[in-house]
Amino acid sequence: MPELPEVETVRRGVEAAALGQVIQAVRVKRRDVVQGRPQAMAGHRLSAALRHGKQLALVTDAGPLACVHLGMSGSLCVEPASTPRAKHTHLVWVLANGQELRFRDPRRFGGVACFADRQALHKVRWHALGPDATTITPADLHRRLNATRRVLKAALLDQNLVAGLGNIYVDELLFAARLSPLMPGCAVDRSQAKRLVARMRPLLARAVKAGGSSLRDYVGADGASGAFQNNHQVYGRGGLPCPRCGQDLSAMAIAQRTSVWCGGCQSVDTTQELGD
DNA sequence: CACCACCCCTGGACGC
């Protein structure tokens, strides 16, 4: 389940393995996961791999680019052209060095959208996204949360409010910041917003450093698994003891997502006295 | 306008 750290891991992998390569050809295996004309990238050099939130843009020096959504089960791999293509490989960029950049997505929740240039990408696709979770400021997060009455969990999952967080990292973040997923966004005060940002940055940085969280089928561009799932404090641990206070962790669906938190140390009462 | 439920899809886990 690629969230920001997983997408960043993939971005770095693509950058290391394919940046500077000329795209000889583009092969579309499944038309319905692709918007626009990826063939426009053929003949051009891959000049940048950009990320905003969970979205990845593969940009050529001539302008044409592909914006990749990994969705739930999507992956990008750079492999020798001689390696048999894995099942559910929907789009292939054939590189001049004998390698192929391959987009695979069994569940097809992801997809690839192609644009003529970065301006079109921003205008059509990235303009509505909130600030990236790695760079959002406490003041901006506070302002954005205060504009919604939705519960905090739902607000933080909204990519238009802040881009990059998914179910795993929202639960981990709320645990680290000792905030209840059920409190209204508009009830988050300035110091709590500051604490969210202060916890979010190192959380995401540590996850990127570990290569992301590998659950089920997520892998980086080099095919390697991440290791951050071993550092999850609450995600997937409903009913088990809280690593901080030992109380059984609560689990219930919030905003259609399984949510796990500690009712003991993630409440308004316990956060009052933290003061950071 | 804000928000929420539903739906898309496949593979892995689990029970029998």
Add this chain to the structure above:
DNA sequence: TGCGTCCAGGGGTGGT
């Protein structure tokens, strides 16, 4: 071992 069932969830859409 094999088969059926359930569950995971990002993000778009349509309904309230």
